[in-house]
Amino acid sequence: MMQQILRDMFVDPELLAELNEEQRQILFYKIRQEQVRRWTESESQEGSWERPLTKERDENRKSVQWLQGRDGEVWVWVMGDAPGDKPYQMIVKELMEERARRQAQLEAQELWRKKEEEIKQKFRDAITKEKARLVAGKWKEEAEDRKAAKQEEERIREKLKKQEEEEKQREEEEIRRAEEKRAKELYMSLEQEQKRSEQGDKEWEEQLRRSKEADEEMTRKARWARDEHKRQSLRAIEKGHVASLSGHFQKQSHRRHTLFFPISPAWVRTPRPSSREMVILWFTEEQKPKQAGYERNGNAIAPWFHGIISREDSETLLMNAAEGSFLVRVSERIWGYTLSYRTASGFKHFLIDASGDYYSFLGVDQNRHATLADLIDFHKVKEHKTVTIQSTVLLNII
The missing domain is CATH 1.10.287 (Helix Hairpins)
Structure with missing residues (x-):
């Protein structure tokens, strides 16, 4: 998703509305970096064929010689400031x-x-x-x-x-x-x-x-968001948590999922979801075989996963929950999920990109995780409690 945004240099307004302030600042910072990179590359290409004409232009160029004062600098007269001038x-x-x-x-x-x-x-x-x-x-x-x-x-x-x-x-x-x-x-x-x-x-x-x-x-x-991103990356390295699985495990897992859950030949993923039915089809064909929303080491649905529910429904579920409580829902804006989080003053919503072969927070956290449960366990703090209300929507999808 991030590569597509940087390639098109465009962010859908609905997707932008889903991002919080920190994610927006980092996203704008990366877009600006890409603009500077393209401009530098364009300037270097144009300069290669303009150099032979520079000498000829210098010979025909007219010059202006400025009048200089006693101090050798360009002479400047400011009306009203010189001796004898009226205020x-x-x-x-x-x-x-x-x-x-x-x-x-x-x-x-x-x-x-x-x-x-x-x-x-x-x-x-x-x-x-x-x-x-x-x-x-x-x-x-x-x-x-x-x-x-x-x-x-x-x-x-x-x-x-x-x-x-x-x-x-x-x-x-x-x-x-x-x-x-x-x-x-x-x-x-x-x-x-x-x-x-x-x-x-x-x-x-x-x-x-x-x-x-x-x-x-x-x-x-933007500077704070960039420093925060570096700090989080260093913290992840210091913790020693490895988010990705080994290549051997990924191959075996992929073969196992392919055997039991073959992807439909009619399924073609568009750049972004266009309807709720497309989201359901995407989850059924791609995410269900990966055990997305399940416990890390088991076949039970994770208590924090609530399937396809709206932003308003997630805030209603978290309304009476303690600060630090969270839940994960399927996003209808991108191919991924949304982590809804209860703060002291309200709610925050973080987009999780699942368009590739990994899971990561869009724009904020560059750590890539093999499963959705790995991402949650990596960022979950012991003091935070999950919301344990069951979701009927998830049961209907599965």
């Missing part, structure tokens, strides 16, 4: 004030253009109206009054022009005050936008910090 905050403030002033000035110019056009049109209409009134007057028809009419017209024109200038001054003053007010509003808006931008930068930095901490925590867990 960064002052530079930003001046830029925002200038930007607000220009925007307000443009708006004021547009407003003044409209106002000026309105004033000109207003007094143009007034002059036209006065001319019409003077022309319509009967007194203007008399010759002696023409001079007086002309003087009256000039007086009215001067009066209207003076009024026009006064109104222009009032409008200019009003627009100037509006421009100053608008410049302050724009500056405050830009300042708030700057604060929001700084707040966004702080939030982004906080997210980046949390992401780095999560990566470091993941690396730490």
Whole structure:
């Protein structure tokens, strides 16, 4: 199963859900090792045919020469830090004030253009109206009054022009005050936008910090899982337990099982179980001849073996059991078994790979055992007690 995962570089989500945290970390660590190995191999192959072109590329390559300072290092100027430079905050403030002033000035110019056009049109209409009134007057028809009419017209024109200038001054003053007010509003808006931008930068930095901490925590867990795997392997060697049987015993056992339990020619094992019926067929054709689930030295079913039951059923059986109690059930996710374990705070489930000619914990324990009972006896501690509830499912299968 592990070789298939590393070959395909894919873990089925349902299978991943069955693994506990320690098994996941070791599995991801091994996948990462395989990725690095493939990448290194690919780089070495590509480098073999790229080397002849390196010299030609170097001859045609353009180079950049950096300006150096007195200390011989690359000269760098940081705005606001050099002698005579304004502080960064002052530079930003001046830029925002200038930007607000220009925007307000443009708006004021547009407003003044409209106002000026309105004033000109207003007094143009007034002059036209006065001319019409003077022309319509009967007194203007008399010759002696023409001079007086002309003087009256000039007086009215001067009066209207003076009024026009006064109104222009009032409008200019009003627009100037509006421009100053608008410049302050724009500056405050830009300042708030700057604060929001700084707040966004702080939030982004906080997210980046949390992401780095999560990566470091993941690396730490992977390192711990790797060290734990080494420690367990060394512990197994120190105990002196040999998990595999001799080749002679395996051949005799295989011949004995083959005689009494021939494998059906129609049985073809897929990469992973697709149905409960396939699991039952696999157990009947492959595991039953190997006495899987039986006592190590006998023909009785082991008290810890419960056949094909669900994860929920196993947790129900272990609910009232003491801490350290466990049972073994047939897995419906892989060709193998699941060891369900009662902890102080809940339950743990460990997958046991039985797809080959041996039994081993998937991803965690690399010790290979010839039988399922050997694996259980190897890892069982004397203080742990097995759950002795009988399983009717097992009886139906067998």
